[in-house]
Amino acid sequence: xxxxxxxxxxxxxxxxxxxxxxxxxxxxxxxxxxxxxxxxxxxxxxxxxxxxxxxxxxxxxxxxxxxxxxxxxxxxxxxxxxxxxxxxxxxxxxxxxxxxxxxxxxxxxxxxxxxxxxxxxxxxxxxxxxxxxxxxxxxxxxxxxxxxxxxxxxxxxxxxxxxxxxxxxxxxxxxxxxxxxxxxxxxxxxxxxxxxxxxxxxxxxxxxxxxxxxxxxxxxxxxxxxxxxxxxxxxxxxxxxxxxxxxxxxxxxxxxxxxxxxxxxxxxxxxxxxxxxxxxxxx
Numbered sequence: 001x002x003x004x005x006x007x008x009x010x011x012x013x014x015x016x017x018x019x020x021x022x023x024x025x026x027x028x029x030x031x032x033x034x035x036x037x038x039x040x041x042x043x044x045x046x047x048x049x050x051x052x053x054x055x056x057x058x059x060x061x062x063x064x065x066x067x068x069x070x071x072x073x074x075x076x077x078x079x080x081x082x083x084x085x086x087x088x089x090x091x092x093x094x095x096x097x098x099x100x101x102x103x104x105x106x107x108x109x110x111x112x113x114x115x116x117x118x119x120x121x122x123x124x125x126x127x128x129x130x131x132x133x134x135x136x137x138x139x140x141x142x143x144x145x146x147x148x149x150x151x152x153x154x155x156x157x158x159x160x161x162x163x164x165x166x167x168x169x170x171x172x173x174x175x176x177x178x179x180x181x182x183x184x185x186x187x188x189x190x191x192x193x194x195x196x197x198x199x200x201x202x203x204x205x206x207x208x209x210x211x212x213x214x215x216x217x218x219x220x221x222x223x224x225x226x227x228x229x230x231x232x233x234x235x236x237x238x239x240x241x242x243x244x245x246x247x248x249x250x251x252x253x254x255x256x257x258x259x260x261x262x263x264x265x266x267x268x269x270x271x272x273x274x275x276x277x278x279x280x281x282x283x
Contacts, residue, residue, distance in 0.1 A: 005029040010070025014140040018173035054081040061089035076118035092129040131179040139166040139274040154216040158225040160201040165194035168269040210275035
């Protein structure tokens, strides 16, 4: 495939940012969609636009062949207009979806799974070439603990024994770049996972090890954690769906596979590696 320009949405986030970096390092012309001024390596073109305003995307999509799509909202409202706008200019979209899509346990009340499912359906019906990446939990979500770790030396959270194969953003980016720059994942929905199941208590221990000082895990009740999420500004529907769904994983953990290695040629990074890479965020 010719090295046509690629537009990366979510370019200031962990995954989108890693996609921008990897494409740029490979010499692929890359454009970053931003809502406000942001710094990128020299040669990366930043263009303002907002997925919440499809009319604002025209300039960003000019001359673009492929789009890496990260959907930043908690519903699929407005997604069809965005996908239509992409389809008028580009020929391929790689969508960052979720491992929960397509599972036998898909529940109507699971807000995150619902919007990812709808986005996948819209993309598949669009006529665009497509790939839907279905990662397990993001290792970077543990950055929500960073302020607590810095100020109290503890993480107060539910489900100490919850074990997940959290995936490093660099591994998601490596798979995304394969999908964007080769034809090997056309029409695929790869389930991509971290290297191994790691309990939340162990995640905190690995962060402690990475920063070189003690950090405790203090378990709180699920109901208390749900109320804390609501108090922090999360929608009630999300708080009441996400944490109980995670509790179910105590007995039915997410699978672990070697898809990252199969697709990229390099094994998935461990949570220990992620913690070392992000030690500065927790210090």
